[in-house]
């Protein structure tokens with residue numbers, strides 16, 4: 200009987216891990232034209248990391264880096280040819296031009312921090 204409970208508890212933990220790493224996706228933050236979206240750079244994640252942007256609008260991203268490790272230093276948007284360094288504890292605003300529909304990744308130089316723009 201006790202063994203059964205332990206097995207069920209074990210399965211529940213495995214299910215939770217699978218959910219967290221493979222299924223869970225944070226919700227998109229919805230941006231509209233001329234918005235500035237603030238993104239915190241802290242503890243290995245961009246917060247928010249997923250941003251929906253309507254096509255043909257201009258938004259700005261304001262990065263606030265709290266993480267002092269070199270890992271967080273750069274933010275790179277490979278498809279947009281943007282690569283910027285982020286000062287610590289100081290806002291860095293990146294103005295984006297109008298984008299066509301599609302998904303655009305952004306990440307740190309090691310790709311540990313990851314985010315995505317969804318232009319729709």
Ligand SMILES: [Cu+2]
Nearest residue numbers: 270307309311
């Ligand atoms: Cu990194």
